[in-house]
Amino acid sequence: MIDxxxxxxxxxxxxxxxxxxxxIDQNPYFEVVGIASSLADARFMxxxxxxxxxxxxxxxxxxxxxxxxxxxxSGQSPDVDVIMLTAxxxxxxxxxxVRLGAFDYLIKPLALTSFNDVLHRFKxxxxxxxxxxxxxxxxxxxxxxxxxxxxxxDELPKNIDSITLHLxxxxxxxxxxxxxxxxxxxxxxxxxxxxxxxxxxVTMGFLEARISHGSVGRxxxxxxxxx
Numbered sequence: 001m002i003d004x005x006x007x008x009x010x011x012x013x014x015x016x017x018x019x020x021x022x023x024i025d026q027n028p029y030f031e032v033v034g035i036a037s038s039l040a041d042a043r044f045m046x047x048x049x050x051x052x053x054x055x056x057x058x059x060x061x062x063x064x065x066x067x068x069x070x071x072x073x074s075g076q077s078p079d080v081d082v083i084m085l086t087a088x089x090x091x092x093x094x095x096x097x098v099r100l101g102a103f104d105y106l107i108k109p110l111a112l113t114s115f116n117d118v119l120h121r122f123k124x125x126x127x128x129x130x131x132x133x134x135x136x137x138x139x140x141x142x143x144x145x146x147x148x149x150x151x152x153x154d155e156l157p158k159n160i161d162s163i164t165l166h167l168x169x170x171x172x173x174x175x176x177x178x179x180x181x182x183x184x185x186x187x188x189x190x191x192x193x194x195x196x197x198x199x200x201x202v203t204m205g206f207l208e209a210r211i212s213h214g215s216v217g218r219x220x221x222x223x224x225x226x227x
Contacts, residue, residue, distance in 0.1 A: 058086035
């Protein structure tokens, strides 16, 4: 019987959190023991459920995840492993995550194939460190090698490239609501291309879409950011 890795998902967007949890639960080596939508919920679940791995967003209603990671490392629970999964890409937050020992740092929007790679590496890492009382140099090299072996480019569908996807998502930093027409004009692509990327982001849970019925013409789809 597989000893599953107990995992806590900390993400305030419920739809996205459930998607992440469902994806993790498909992996036979992991078990999601809780979903927390705030730091207060996360602290409670961490204390009661004792997860071995936390998938941690940074922007939460009652604080930022990186501050909680700092407290975990300072003594609250120094042994729990953390994978940051967040839209926070500023240098200070990223470097803090690295220095505080996050196993990996993933920036939204995330390709699930890349997330699967991280889970696979974490499983190998966790299995290695939990089965040894003493390490040989070759085993130490393997542990650190697993942590370092991350993909530099997200694996996305063939008709979606990471550069254009990030350009599309960046338009929501200036405007809270967008259409395929406004996004296309902002980044210099056709309305059809913009719509393809926007709909991909919706299916991944990073955007929400709603239909607006104007007095004249066809209904318009409006997009807003989830994270």
